[in-house]
Amino acid sequence: MTGSIDILSACLFKETADLFKIIESIKTIENVDKLSWAEEVHDIPSKEITKLSSIIQDVSTSVHDNGTNDSSQKETAL
Numbered sequence: 001m002t003g004s005i006d007i008l009s010a011c012l013f014k015e016t017a018d019l020f021k022i023i024e025s026i027k028t029i030e031n032v033d034k035l036s037w038a039e040e041v042h043d044i045p046s047k048e049i050t051k052l053s054s055i056i057q058d059v060s061t062s063v064h065d066n067g068t069n070d071s072s073q074k075e076t077a078l
Contacts, residue, residue, distance in 0.1 A: 012052060016041070 013019045019039060026035055044052070 012056075 011019070011022070013022075016039070019037075023035060023037065026032060
């Protein structure tokens with residue numbers, strides 16, 4: 001638990017516009033009263049993007065293989 005925060009997420013987006021799309025989608029969820037975020041903008045070398053893409057794919061596959069309907073708390077560190 002993170003105090004008064006119900007959900008905490010770290011995300012990586014190629015474009016800032018993608019972040020804002022997600023924020024707008026989250027605001028439409030029933031019972032979401034407040035939403036805040038912090039962002040950092042970085043240039044990531046293409047070889048690092050390839051590594052990150054591979055890690056994200058591995059995490060996505062792992063989550064899919066383990067099922068996503070589990071209501072227990074899960075945490076993944078990259």
